[in-house]
Amino acid sequence: MHTCLNVDEIIRLVASELVASKAKATAVALACCHKNFEEPVLDTLWETQERILPLLRSLPRDVWVTGKHVCVPTIFVLSSFNSFIPKYLKRPPTVSEWARFRKYARRMRQLRERVTLNFPPPFVSSNQRLYAIDEPLFQNLRTLELQSITGEDIPVIPSFLSPRITTISITFQVGSSLSAAIVAPMITAFLTLCPNLQDLSLCALPRDPTITDAVSAMLLAINHDTLQSFQVDSPLTEVARESIYKNPGLRGLSVVVERDILLPTMVLPNLTDLIIQRDYDSDWSRMFHGATLEKLKTVTLFFESYQAGGLLETFERVALATSIQNTLSKFQLYTSSLWNPNYHSLLPFTQLTHLIIVFFCDLHCSSTVDDDVIISLARAMPKLETLQLGHDPCGETPTGATVKGLVALAHHCQDLSTLRVHFQVDSFAIPPAVARDTSDTGPTDPPGDCALRILEVGSIPMPEEWVSFVALTLAYIFPRLETIHYIDEEWGNVMGAISLSRQIINHSSKEPPPPPRSNSNDTSPGTALNIGS
Helix, strand or coil, rough: CCCHCHHHHHHHHHHHHHHHHHHHHHHHHHHHCCHHHHHHHHHHHHCCCCCCCCCCCCCCCEEEEECCCCCCCEEEEECCCEEEEEECCCCCCHHHHHHHHHHHHCCEEEEEEEECCCCHHHHHHHHHHHHCCCCCCCCCCEEEEEEECCCCCCHHHHHHHCCCCCCEEEEECCCCCCCHHHHHHHHHHHHHHHHCCEEEEEEECCCHHHHHHHHHHHHCCCCCCCCEEEECCCCCCCCCCCCCCCCCCCCCCEEECCCCCEEEEEEEECCCEEEEECCCCCCCHHHHHCCCCCCEEEEEEEEEECCCCCHHHHEEEECCCCCCHHHCCCEEEECCCCCCCCCCHHCCCCCCEEEECCCCCCCCCCCCCCCCEEEEEECCCCCCEEEEEEECCCCCCCCCCCCHHHHHHHCCCCCCCCECCCCCHHHHHCHHHHHCCCCCCCCCCCEEEEEEEEEEEECCCCCCHHHHHHHHHHHHHHHCCCCCCCCCCCCHHHHHHHHHHHHHHHHHHHHCCCCCCCCCCCCCCCHHHHHHH
């Protein structure tokens, strides 16, 4: 073997490249054939796990047995048929089997579990006592991401924590019964078990004074020199708010605004991502007065009030008082209100690449997006990559953009990849060349090569007789369109027609050109030779 393969850094680079190129079988074969490759390959294969299931499978099959009666701790695993099946712990693992389990567990650096854990605490705690394990179960874990967590899962979470963890992201299951008496101790445990925490995200927490106190106490005790992101959807005490709003190293922050609370001014020169959740009709804009937000790129607003009112006008006013309009690239607003927003308030934000505004739309659609709105936004924001206005488009409103607005959007925003707006299908009967905006400030050229790949049409009605017109028009305006998200099945025929037309065009372009035609009245050898020469 070449001497360079005795260098650990080179072997690890080879293992990493093999796994990244989906050649895991080759990497495993190398590990089996040569001792030098075993550790690097295993480290690479186990570094990032999307599920806990592969680790559980490192235990022998006879440890688990399917049964009808729960007589031992239960664990739910994902079967090959993507359905949950209960399996029960038949016997405790032996010392060697548990050592094998931990051999792989210690290699994990990132764990992203997307399903309910149901990982029984007795399984972990009993084996830790049995084998006198004083170190964490996942001693080298750096990133822990858990979703759909219920109250039954919470006692298990400390088993996943270790001093090396720097990132924790937990999303609790909406609607599940979460007891503040269980959640609060888990939050408090983060400081003890993860002293080097840099990024913390806790979503869908229950609103309870006990949790507010636990989150605030943790925030005040955490190392602010290393904390980079704090996105916990819980209110804070006044002292905790003062502390977090003036953390110069913070890059990500989630703020919950309650009624009649004191909002200190934000002095966050390195903040790039801001989330604001407002539960009541409080003056959320006070935090922007005199704010220092020199690097803010993303603003996300969640407003649960049924009086959306002039949200965009207020945001424009407070943002223009800072430097946000020069740095903001992503703006998202979600509200449960019926709303007719003034989109023109967003025109000063010329650097936006993502504009997402979601409001209630059902039976009484309040969407008033028309060509004037679309064209104004397209001209002001040529860097747009995502544009989503309103909820899923519906068939309850006769208004909406027309082909004219879509052509202008494709012309001005060449990088646009995702689009969701209400539009009028009957306008597609007008040829795009005629629908083109011919005003002094509008486009006079074809849309060009717009990057749009995803079009969301919701339940906009699609008459069967319009399928061909719409397919040809969309293919003309958005030549890279790949996916249409729809409810009306006729839109599937539109996408099918677009795909078929592209196949025909691609096939025609690959056919060899026809041979030159000779004059049928002159068949002399000299003439034929001259034609072919």
